[in-house]
Amino acid sequence: MTTADPISGVFAALADPTRRAILARLARGEATVNELAAPFPISMQAVSKHLNVLERAGLIARTREAQWRRCRIEPAPLRDIAGWVEQYRRLWEERYDTLGGYLADLQKEQP
Amino acid sequence: MNTITVSTPAPTELVMSRTFDAPRALVFAAHTEAEHLRHWWGRGNPLEVAIDFRVGGSWRFVETADGKQHAFRGEFREIAAPDTFTWTFEYEPMAGQIAVEKFVFTEEGGRTTVTSTTHFDSQQERDGMLQSGMEQGANQSYAALDAYLVKIG
Numbered sequence: 590m591t592t593a594d595p596i597s598g599v600f601a602a603l604a605d606p607t608r609r610a611i612l613a614r615l616a617r618g619e620a621t622v623n624e625l626a627a628p629f630p631i632s633m634q635a636v637s638k639h640l641n642v643l644e645r646a647g648l649i650a651r652t653r654e655a656q657w658r659r660c661r662i663e664p665a666p667l668r669d670i671a672g673w674v675e676q677y678r679r680l681w682e683e684r685y686d687t688l689g690g691y692l693a694d695l696q697k698e699q700p
Numbered sequence: 701m702n703t704i705t706v707s708t709p710a711p712t713e714l715v716m717s718r719t720f721d722a723p724r725a726l727v728f729a730a731h732t733e734a735e736h737l738r739h740w741w742g743r744g745n746p747l748e749v750a751i752d753f754r755v756g757g758s759w760r761f762v763e764t765a766d767g768k769q770h771a772f773r774g775e776f777r778e779i780a781a782p783d784t785f786t787w788t789f790e791y792e793p794m795a796g797q798i799a800v801e802k803f804v805f806t807e808e809g810g811r812t813t814v815t816s817t818t819h820f821d822s823q824q825e826r827d828g829m830l831q832s833g834m835e836q837g838a839n840q841s842y843a844a845l846d847a848y849l850v851k852i853g
Contacts (some may be wrong), residue, residue, distance in 0.1 A: 600708060677714065678706040680743075685704055685718045685814075688730060688740040692722040 599666045602646035609637050615662040714822040724807035728782035729805060755779055
């Protein structure tokens, strides 16, 4: 994962279900590391590792206040990914909607 | 609902699925025969199609949109009609950035689902593929983000 390829870093960060769950939690509002760790049957160290991956990918930010560091979601990288997938989806949706109409016409002609 | 689903199970992989109210043989033919392809692949834009549908055979589509020509090409790697075929895909202005796409056709109750899996060698190739879509997306709204978060959550 290189910094030259930030989108791949985001995809890699999102590839883990625990990290996706952490992001989904942060999408509802800021949280401390303890609050984030509570739902998971894993160690605080493991949660910290996940948070480091998310932070490196630019998906979250952490405040610098002593031991009660709070985490918050950073929407920009996710917006890039969602935008990329959305454009691809839209292109193929147009193509396949056209195909769907064409197939319907064909089958009307040849019942 | 005949909606399309797109997922990205890996940074350089994209999986797309769509169901059609048509038998598999017809949906397969629509993807592999020039006479069918020119009716839909260009999304309503004029499309020139040259296709040599055999393993090792090449294909080339030229779509005319807003007075500009966009050419795509590749060759067939694997064919098992009407179950599946695999081709390479290249947008000519970004020649050398080649994606490999596998299409799988399954039929159930007279309806056919097409699932395509696209492998890109790198992020650059993935982005090249996106640019080949020609549509410049407007700024994405937070609604798209919300939808995405719901999906991944």
